[in-house]
Amino acid sequence: MKKEAAKKSVTSEKSKGKNAFLAQFFHSGSIDGIFCCIVFLLFGIGIIMMYSASYAYAGTNAEGGAGHYFRRQLLWGTLGLIFMFIISKVDYRILNGKLGVVFMMPVTIILMFVALLTNSDESIKRWIRIGSFSFQPSELMKFVTVLILAYVICILSDTLKTPRGKVCTPKRVKLSKFEKIFYYFIDTADKASILLLAIVAIFTLIVLIGKHLSGAILIFLIGMSMLWLGGVPKRWIVLVAVGVTAAVTLVVAKPQILTIFSDYAYERIAVWKEKTTVGSTTYWQTWQSLLAIGSGGPFGLGLGNSKQKLLYIPEPQNDFVFAVVCEELGFVGAIIILLIFAVLIIRGFMIAAKTTDYFGALLVSGIMLHIGLQIVLNIAVITDLIPNTGIPFPFFSYGGTALFILLCEMGVVLSVSRKSYLDKE
Numbered sequence: 001m002k003k004e005a006a007k008k009s010v011t012s013e014k015s016k017g018k019n020a021f022l023a024q025f026f027h028s029g030s031i032d033g034i035f036c037c038i039v040f041l042l043f044g045i046g047i048i049m050m051y052s053a054s055y056a057y058a059g060t061n062a063e064g065g066a067g068h069y070f071r072r073q074l075l076w077g078t079l080g081l082i083f084m085f086i087i088s089k090v091d092y093r094i095l096n097g098k099l100g101v102v103f104m105m106p107v108t109i110i111l112m113f114v115a116l117l118t119n120s121d122e123s124i125k126r127w128i129r130i131g132s133f134s135f136q137p138s139e140l141m142k143f144v145t146v147l148i149l150a151y152v153i154c155i156l157s158d159t160l161k162t163p164r165g166k167v168c169t170p171k172r173v174k175l176s177k178f179e180k181i182f183y184y185f186i187d188t189a190d191k192a193s194i195l196l197l198a199i200v201a202i203f204t205l206i207v208l209i210g211k212h213l214s215g216a217i218l219i220f221l222i223g224m225s226m227l228w229l230g231g232v233p234k235r236w237i238v239l240v241a242v243g244v245t246a247a248v249t250l251v252v253a254k255p256q257i258l259t260i261f262s263d264y265a266y267e268r269i270a271v272w273k274e275k276t277t278v279g280s281t282t283y284w285q286t287w288q289s290l291l292a293i294g295s296g297g298p299f300g301l302g303l304g305n306s307k308q309k310l311l312y313i314p315e316p317q318n319d320f321v322f323a324v325v326c327e328e329l330g331f332v333g334a335i336i337i338l339l340i341f342a343v344l345i346i347r348g349f350m351i352a353a354k355t356t357d358y359f360g361a362l363l364v365s366g367i368m369l370h371i372g373l374q375i376v377l378n379i380a381v382i383t384d385l386i387p388n389t390g391i392p393f394p395f396f397s398y399g400g401t402a403l404f405i406l407l408c409e410m411g412v413v414l415s416v417s418r419k420s421y422l423d424k425e
């Protein structure tokens with residue numbers, strides 16, 4: 001009897017040890033059901049609208065017929081949803097250190113340069129292509145920017161002192177030996193600000209080298225927003241804002257300056273200013289987008305009834321898909337979709353505010369900023385408020401890489417929400 005009891009005790013201890021080991025990497029708490037349902041809703045609406053926008057163009061231009069883009073988007077989306085749930089079970093805090101800095105950052109940078117070196121097209125160097133498979137590493141770079149900035153801001157939270165907004169108050173982070181050395185040399189808020197600005201500048205420049213202007217703009221805006229949330233002194237934010245405003249004003253006034261960097265970038269801005277053809281770039285796509293938005297009226301022409309998608313808007317399944325949404329669902333339908341996105345973003349910030357982990361709060365805030373900024377910039381493009389920069393509309397625009405990574409990011413948010421529920425329990 002004693003031997004059996006001893007065996008049971010040993011087995012019980014092993015079981016506890018195994019469970020404790022697994023508990024380091026996996027969550028057992030509940031996910032935020034509201035956030036998850038909104039993600040499914042946007043995914044469903046997005047893939048329906050992408051199919052509606054794309055079938056005419058696909059039937060004429062794609063080898064797979066009218067359903068070509070829909071099938072590929074559904075495949076990547078399904079894969080993304082599977083990974084979303086897997087990631088939601090994994091403890092997001094494993095990203096706070098070696099996995100994020102030692103693995104994900106260098107791998108993403110290497111992929112960016114692989115895309116740069118393997119593309120013969122001088123105007124577009126943002127894709128890695130292997131047969132029929134293609135991958136856009138700049139989409140991953142958006143998340144890595146959020147991840148690295150969240151990591152560094154956490155290390156320097158004492159130096160930066162006060163975060164802004166509703167993000168939770170930082171607690172002193174337990175630092176590794178490397179991080180302690182790092183923390184020792186960056187001992188003032190100004191030094192921390194310079195370091196963080198340098199990280200944003202480097203990531204923006206890497207994407208810019210790949211001729212992905214819209215991606216570079218988005219990464220810069222995400223980075224600056226996170227720095228503001230993380231407590232970088234206002235004077236640094238104002239200084240950068242003044243410098244960027246001056247540079248943008250100069251470029252808009254004299255777009256030919258951009259020919260030093262890219263004829264394509266110059267043409268985009270010149271076309272936007274002159275509302276006509278400049279070089280090889282035309283105003284046609286933007287003009288057809290405005291016609292689509294205007295013809296939709298208050299309630300739209302009905303699902304599937306867009307006229308501008310019938311080979312008037314070039315590649316309507318991509319960056320201008322929301323123009324087709326406006327035409328088919330009207331102003332009311334478009335506003336409802338934007339309100340759903342607003343609820344998603346607000347719910348995300350609520351998850352960030354509830355968590356007691358500063359890294360998790362920054363991570364979720366950065367992801368929500370990414371979605372919000374991308375929506376604003378996309379709508380600004382299709383309404384001709386800014387030049388056509390090629391920024392996709394989240395969940396709606398065709399693009400397997402973008403949709404897959406976006407759903408993985410939603411998995412990270414759900415992982416943080418599990419941790420919040422466990423802390424509450």
